[in-house]
Amino acid sequence: xxxxSKIQRCELSPIRKFxxxxxxxxxxxxxxxxxxxxxxxxxxxxxxxxxxxxRHKPVLAYAPSPGIxxxxxxxxxxxxxxxxxYAEEDILITTGGSExxxxxxxxxxxxxxxxxxxxxxxxxxDTFAACAGGRIAPIPTFPEEGYHYATREKIEPRxxxxxxxxxxxxxxxxxxxxxxPEEMRLIGDIAREHDxxxxxxxxxxxxxxxxxxxxxxxxxxxxxxxxxxxxSVSKRFSACGARVGAIITKNRALQQHALKICQARxxxxxLDQQACAxxxxxxxxxxxxxxxxxKRRRDTIYRKLQEIPGVICKEPQGAxxxxxxxxxxxxxxFQTWLLTEFQDNGETLMYAPGxxxxxxxxxxxxxxxxxxxxxxxxxxxxxxxxxxxIAQYNAR
Amino acid sequence: xxxxSKIQRCELSPIRKFxxxxxxxxxxxxxxxxxxxxxxxxxxxxxxxxxxxxRHKPVLAYAPSPGIxxxxxxxxxxxxxxxxxYAEEDILITTGGSExxxxxxxxxxxxxxxxxxxxxxxxxxDTFAACAGGRIAPIPTFPEEGYHYATREKIEPRxxxxxxxxxxxxxxxxxxxxxxPEEMRLIGDIAREHDxxxxxxxxxxxxxxxxxxxxxxxxxxxxxxxxxxxxSVSKRFSACGARVGAIITKNRALQQHALKICQARxxxxxLDQQACAxxxxxxxxxxxxxxxxxKRRRDTIYRKLQEIPGVICKEPQGAxxxxxxxxxxxxxxFQTWLLTEFQDNGETLMYAPGxxxxxxxxxxxxxxxxxxxxxxxxxxxxxxxxxxxIAQYNAR
Numbered sequence: 194x195x196x197x198s199k200i201q202r203c204e205l206s207p208i209r210k211f212x213x214x215x216x217x218x219x220x221x222x223x224x225x226x227x228x229x230x231x232x233x234x235x236x237x238x239x240x241x242x243x244x245x246x247x248r249h250k251p252v253l254a255y256a257p258s259p260g261i262x263x264x265x266x267x268x269x270x271x272x273x274x275x276x277x278x279y280a281e282e283d284i285l286i287t288t289g290g291s292e293x294x295x296x297x298x299x300x301x302x303x304x305x306x307x308x309x310x311x312x313x314x315x316x317x318x319d320t321f322a323a324c325a326g327g328r329i330a331p332i333p334t335f336p337e338e339g340y341h342y343a344t345r346e347k348i349e350p351r352x353x354x355x356x357x358x359x360x361x362x363x364x365x366x367x368x369x370x371x372x373x374p375e376e377m378r379l380i381g382d383i384a385r386e387h388d389x390x391x392x393x394x395x396x397x398x399x400x401x402x403x404x405x406x407x408x409x410x411x412x413x414x415x416x417x418x419x420x421x422x423x424x425s426v427s428k429r430f431s432a433c434g435a436r437v438g439a440i441i442t443k444n445r446a447l448q449q450h451a452l453k454i455c456q457a458r459x460x461x462x463x464l465d466q467q468a469c470a471x472x473x474x475x476x477x478x479x480x481x482x483x484x485x486x487x488k489r490r491r492d493t494i495y496r497k498l499q500e501i502p503g504v505i506c507k508e509p510q511g512a513x514x515x516x517x518x519x520x521x522x523x524x525x526x527f528q529t530w531l532l533t534e535f536q537d538n539g540e541t542l543m544y545a546p547g548x549x550x551x552x553x554x555x556x557x558x559x560x561x562x563x564x565x566x567x568x569x570x571x572x573x574x575x576x577x578x579x580x581x582x583i584a585q586y587n588a589r
Numbered sequence: 590x591x592x593x594s595k596i597q598r599c600e601l602s603p604i605r606k607f608x609x610x611x612x613x614x615x616x617x618x619x620x621x622x623x624x625x626x627x628x629x630x631x632x633x634x635x636x637x638x639x640x641x642x643x644r645h646k647p648v649l650a651y652a653p654s655p656g657i658x659x660x661x662x663x664x665x666x667x668x669x670x671x672x673x674x675y676a677e678e679d680i681l682i683t684t685g686g687s688e689x690x691x692x693x694x695x696x697x698x699x700x701x702x703x704x705x706x707x708x709x710x711x712x713x714x715d716t717f718a719a720c721a722g723g724r725i726a727p728i729p730t731f732p733e734e735g736y737h738y739a740t741r742e743k744i745e746p747r748x749x750x751x752x753x754x755x756x757x758x759x760x761x762x763x764x765x766x767x768x769x770p771e772e773m774r775l776i777g778d779i780a781r782e783h784d785x786x787x788x789x790x791x792x793x794x795x796x797x798x799x800x801x802x803x804x805x806x807x808x809x810x811x812x813x814x815x816x817x818x819x820x821s822v823s824k825r826f827s828a829c830g831a832r833v834g835a836i837i838t839k840n841r842a843l844q845q846h847a848l849k850i851c852q853a854r855x856x857x858x859x860l861d862q863q864a865c866a867x868x869x870x871x872x873x874x875x876x877x878x879x880x881x882x883x884k885r886r887r888d889t890i891y892r893k894l895q896e897i898p899g900v901i902c903k904e905p906q907g908a909x910x911x912x913x914x915x916x917x918x919x920x921x922x923f924q925t926w927l928l929t930e931f932q933d934n935g936e937t938l939m940y941a942p943g944x945x946x947x948x949x950x951x952x953x954x955x956x957x958x959x960x961x962x963x964x965x966x967x968x969x970x971x972x973x974x975x976x977x978x979i980a981q982y983n984a985r
Contacts, residue, residue, distance in 0.1 A: 194786050194815065195753060196846055197721075200696045203849045206654075236647040245860060246642045251632040253830040258602075288684050288832070291854040299720045300596045304700045320853035324695045325593075326722050357591060390590050419590065434649040434859030436684070450592055453599045457716035458687040462858045463830030464641060 203320045207549035210525075214532035215543065223536050226575035228563040229543040231366070233513070235431040235483055244471035245464050256460040259452060260286025260439070264466045267473035268424070268439055277411045283443050285451055288461050290396050290425035290438040294321045297421055297440060300450045301390055302327035307355045308392070311342035313516060313550030313557060315366050315394070330356065331552040336518040336560060339507030340368040343376035348383055358390035359383065363408070364397040367550050367562035368516045369491075369509020371401055377408065381416045390447075391416065396425040396438070397512040399480050402488040417443040428513075430472045431483075437461060437469045487513050490565040490572055497576030501583060515563050516547070520583060524548065524561045527586055535582050542575045542582075599716045603945035606921075610928035611939065619932050622971035624959040625939040627762070629909065631827040631879055640867035641860050652856040655848060656682025656835075660862045663869035664820070664835055673807045679839050681847055682857050686792050686821035686834040690717045693817055693836060696846045697786055698723030703751045704788070707738035709912060709946030709953060711762050711790070726752065727948040732914040732956060735903030736764035739772035744779055754786035755779065759804070760793040763946050763958035764912045765887075765905020767797055773804065777812045786843075787812065792821040792834070793908040795876050798884040813839040824909075826868045827879075833857060833865045883909050886961040886968055893972030897979060912943070912958050916979060920944065920957045923982055931978050938971045938978075 208229055218225060259265070265284045272279045287293040294317075302308070302325040310318060312331035322329050332351055334340040342348070348359065361380060364371045372380070384391035393410035401407070410420050425438035440451055491508075494515055498504050503520025521527045524546035531541050547560030565572055604625055614621055655661070661680045668675045683689040690713075698704070698721040706714060708727035718725050728747055730736040738744070744755065755776060760767045768776070780787035789806035797803070806816050821834035836847055890911055891904050899916025917923045920942035927937050943956030961968055 194784055194840075195697065196842070197695065197697055197699045197702070199699065199722075200846045200849065203846075203853075205845070205849055206852045209852075232648075232650055234648060237649040241649060242645055249638055252628075252630060253633040253637060253828045254628055255829045288688075288858075289855065292684075295854070299593065301591070301593055303593045303595065304722065306593070317853040317855075320849060324850065325720070326595075326700065388590055432649045433651040434856070436856065436858040444590075446592070449601070450596045450599075453596065453601055453716060454720065456602045456605075457599075457713040458691070459685065459713075460830065460832065462684075462832040462861050465858050465861065 199323045199326065203323050207316070208545060211528055211532060211543065214529060218532050218541065222539060224540045226540065226542040226567060226571055226578065228565070228567065228575055229545045231514070231564045231566065232433060233428065233431045233566050235486070237431050238472055238475045238479060240471040240475060241430070241432055241435070241468045244468040249464065253463060256463045256466055258455045258460055260284070260461060261463070261466045261470070263470040267470045268441070271473050272409070272411065272441070275407055275409060275412070277409060279411070279441060279443070282445070282448065283441055285440040285448065285455055286461050286466060287438045287440055289427060289436045290394065290423050291317065293423045293438045293440045294318065294394070295324070296451050296454045297392060297423070298322055298325035298327065299454060300447060301357045305355055306357045307353065309348065309351055309356055309359045311340070311361065312552060313340070313367050313547065313560070315362060316549045318360065319552065327357070329552050333553060333556070336505045336516065340365070340370050340516060343372055343380055345379065345383065348380070352387050352389070356387070356389060358392050360392040360394065362394040364400055364511025366397065366512050367514045367545070369512050369514050371403070371405065371510035372408070374408070377410060378413060381410065381413045381419070384419045385416060389419065390421055391419045392421045392423060394423040396423065396428050399429050399484065400487055400513055401511040402484065402491055403510055411441065421447065426469050426472055430475065432469065432472060435465045435469055437465050487565070489569055490567070491515070493569045493572050494563060494565045494576060497573060501576070501580045503583070513565050515565065516560060517563070518560050521559060521586060523558050525558070530586055531582055535585065537578055537581055540574070540578060542578050595719045595722065599719050603712070604941060607924055607928060607939065610925060614928045614937065618935060620936045622936065622938040622963060622967055622974065624961070624963065624971060625941045627910070627960045627962065628829060629824065629827045629962050631882070633827050634868055634871045634875060636867040636871060637826070637828055637831070637864045640864040645860065649859060652859045652862055654851045654856055656680065656857060657859070657862045657866070659866040663866045664837070667869050668805070668807065668837070671803055671805060671808070673805060675807070675837060675839070678841070678844065679837055681836040681844065681851055682862060683834045683836055684857050685823060685832045686790065686819050687713065689819045689834045689836045690714065690790070691720070692847050692850045693788060693819070694718055694721035694723065695850060696843060697753045701751055702753045703749065705744065705747055705752055705755045707736070707757065708948060709736070709763050709943065709956070711758060712945045714756065715948065723753070725948050729949060729952070732901045732912065736761070736766050736912060739768055739776060741775065741779065744776070748783050748785070752783070752785060754788050756788040756790065758790040760796055760907025762793065762908050763910045763941070765908050765910050767799070767801070767906035768804070770804070773806060774809060777806065777809045777815070780815045781812055785815065786817055787815045788817045788819060790819040792819065792824050795825050795880065796883055796909055797907040798880065798887055799906055807837065817843065822865050822868055826871065828865065828868060831861045831865055833861055883961070885965055886963070887911070889965045889968045890959060890961045890972060893969060897972070897976045899979070909961050910958050911961065912956060914956050917955060917982060919954050921954070926982055927978055931981065933974055933977055936970070936974060938974050
C-alpha cells in the first residue's frame with residue numbers, strides 16, 4: 194500500500210516529541226509550568242452550559258449544512274455591532290476555525306499553488322495547505338523588527354503566478370503582532386492589485402491591549418470579493434472544546450464552492466451550535482475583564498523577559514503569545530534539557546520551540562513561543578526559572 | 590482570483606435543486622412524504638442527553654487530538670463484544686464518519702490516484718476524493734442483479750496502477766446490499782493480493798434484517814494492514830447531530846499519518862465525545878427494537894414496490910434504503926413533476942434521484958433511492974402515491 198506524498202511531507206506536532214520527557218518529569222514529582230499550549234484558563238461563559246442543558250428534541254438530527262439559523266444570526270449581529278453588515282448567506286458555520294481553513298484551502302489550491310504567509314506562522318496552516326495540494330510560501334520576518342511584515346517591499350516580491358492568497362493572522366499567533374488600520378489597508382490593496390484572496394484569520398480579535406477598537410479586514414471597502422474572514426468561538430469565549438467556527442465572505446462564488454464541501458460533510462454538531470448561539474449574548478463586561486487579565490499577563494511576561502540578558506523580543510500587542518529569540522543554541526535541545534537535567538526547587542517549564550513556526554529551512558531554532566495562559570504569579574516564577582536555566586545551560 | 594480545478598469539478602447536493610419546488614409545494618399546503626433523506630426518526634437513547642447535561646468543568650477545553658480516552662475505550666469494548674480485539678491506539682475519534690473519510694483519503698491519495706467503489710455509491714465519497722486530489726473509479730452494478738458487485742470478475746479488471754484502495758459500504762448505501770462472509774473474504778483477498786487499502790464503511794452495521802450476526806471487515810485475519818474501518822454513531826444510535834465517528838485500523842503507519850491531520854485540526858467536540866461514550870452502554874434491546882421496526886418498514890416498502898408495474902428492485906438486506914429502477918424516462922424530471930404538477934388528496938412524495946449516486950456518465954437516471962425512515966402507514970401511502978404518479982406521468 195502507498196501513502197500519499199503530501200501526507201509524508203506533513204509532520205506530527207513538534208510538541209509531541211517532548212511528551213515522554215514530560216511524563217518522566219511528572220513521575221519524578223517535578224512541577225512543569227506549561228507555556229507551550231494555547232489553551233486559555235479563563236472560564237467559559239455559563240451561558241454555554243445552560244444552553245446545552247436545555248430540553249432537546251428526542252432525535253439528535255443533522256443540523257443544516259451551512260449552520261443553524263440561530264447561530265448564523267448571532268454571528269451576523271456580532272459583526273453588525275462591529276459595524277460590518279454581513280448577510281446570512283455570507284456566513285458558513287464550520288467545525289472550528291480549523292475546518293474553515295481546510296475548506297477554503299480546498300476551494301482555492303491546486304497541486305503546486307501557494308499561499309503567502311508571514312513567518313513565523315501557526316504551524317497547522319502547513320498541514321492544511323499540504324492536504325489541499327498546495328504549500329505555504331513564507332514572508333520572512335525578524336525578532337529584531339518585532340516580526341513586522343506589513344510593507345509592500347516584504348510582500349510583493351514574494352508573489353508569483355502560483356500565489357493564490359495572502360493569509361494573515363491578526364492579532365498574530367505566534368508573534369502577538371497587531372496591524373494598524375493603514376497596514377490592513379496596504380495588505381488589502383496588495384491583494385486586490387494582484388487579484389489574490391485575502392484570508393484573514395481573526396480568531397484572536399478581542400485580545401488587543403492598546404485600547405484599539407476591534408478590527409476586521411471585513412470592514413475594508415472595495416475588498417469584498419477578496420476577503421475571507423476565518424472566525425472561531427474557541428478563544429473569544431474560551432470555548433475551544435465546542436469546535437465551532439465560521440467562514441465569512443461576501444464572495445458568493447466562493448461561498449457556493451465552500452458549500453459543496455459543507456454539504457458533503459453534512460453538518461456541524463447540533464447542540465454545540467445551539468450553545469454557541471447563546472455565547473454571542475455574553476455581556477461586554479466579560480471581554481473587558483478577560484482583556485484586563487491578559488494585559489496584566491502580557492505586561493508581566495514582557496517585563497520579565499526583558500530582564501533576561503540576551504533575550505530579543507518586542508512588546509506583543511495582541512493574542513496571548515510572545516515570540517522571543519533566546520540566547521541559546523537550539524530551542525529543541527534546551528527544552529529537552531529543561532525536562533531532563535534542569536530543575537529549581539522541583540520546578541521547570543515548557544514552551545513551544547520556534548522551529549515548527551517556520552517554513553524556511555534552518556530558521557527559528559533559537560526562537561520560542563510562550564503562551565501567557567497562566568496567572569501572573571506563575572508567569573513570574575516561570576520567567577525566573579527561564580533566566581536561571583539559560584545561565585546554567587550556557588555555563589555547562 | 591482563481592478557484593481550484595478540483596472544487597470546480599465538485600457539485601452541490603443534487604437534492605438541492607428541488608428545494609424551491611418543495612417550498613412552493615409547502616406553500617400550496619401540499620403534504621410531502623420525505624423519502625429523500627437518511628435522517629432516521631428513531632429517538633436517540635436518553636443516555637446522550639443525560640451525559641451532556643452533567644456538571645462540566647468551568648473551562649470547555651480542547652479534547653486530546655486522537656479522542657477522549659472514555660470514548661476510545663467505549664468503542665474498543667463495542668468491538669470486543671463483536672469479537673474484534675482493537676487496541677486503544679487502533680482507534681482515532683473523528684468528526685463523524687465524514688471526517689474519517691476525508692482524513693483517510695488525504696493519507697492515501699495524490700493527484701490522479703483512484704479509489705475503486707461499487708456504483709451506485711454514497712455521493713459524498715466523490716467530493717472527499719476530489720478534495721484529496723483523487724477520483725472515484727466506479728465498479729458498475731445493475732438493478733436487475735440486485736446491485737451485486739462481490740465477484741473477482743467485476744472488481745479485478747478495474748484495478749490500475751493508480752488504484753490505491755477498494756472502498757465498500759456494508760451494509761450498502763444506497764443499495765441496501767449486505768455482503769456474505771465469503772464475499773467479504775473475497776474482497777479482502779483481492780485487496781491483499783493487489784496491495785491495496787480496503788476501506789470498509791460500516792456505519793450501518795446494526796441495520797441487517799436476515800438475522801445475520803453483526804459483521805466487520807476488521808474480523809478478517811491476514812488483512813490487518815489493509816483494512817480501515819469507517820465508523821460513526823450517527824445511524825447506530827440515531828445521533829446524526831453529534832458528529833462523532835472513528836477511523837479504526839491496525840495499520841500503525843497509517844494511524845501515524847492520520848494523526849498528523851487529527852493534530853492539525855486539534856480535536857473533536859468535547860461534550861459530544863463525553864455524551865457518545867455514554868451511548869455505547871445502550872442496552873442491546875434498543876437495537877433489537879430498532880431493527881424490528883426497520884425490518885417492518887423494509888418489508889412494507891419492498892412489498893409495495895413490487896406491486897408497481899415496471900419497477901425493478903431486489904429485496905435490500907440492510908441499511909434503510911432501497912434503490913429501484915422506475916418505469917420512467919428521467920428521475921429528475923419525474924421528481925420536478927411530482928412537486929409541481931402531481932398531487933393526490935393534497936399529498937405527494939420526494940426521493941433521491943439516482944443520477945447523483947453514479948460516476949459513470951449517463952447512468953442511473955431512471956433509478957431512485959428511497960430512505961425508509963417513515964412509519965409503515967406513511968410508507969404505504971407514499972408507495973400508493975408513487976404508483977398513481979407513475980401511471981399519470983407516463984399517460985401524459
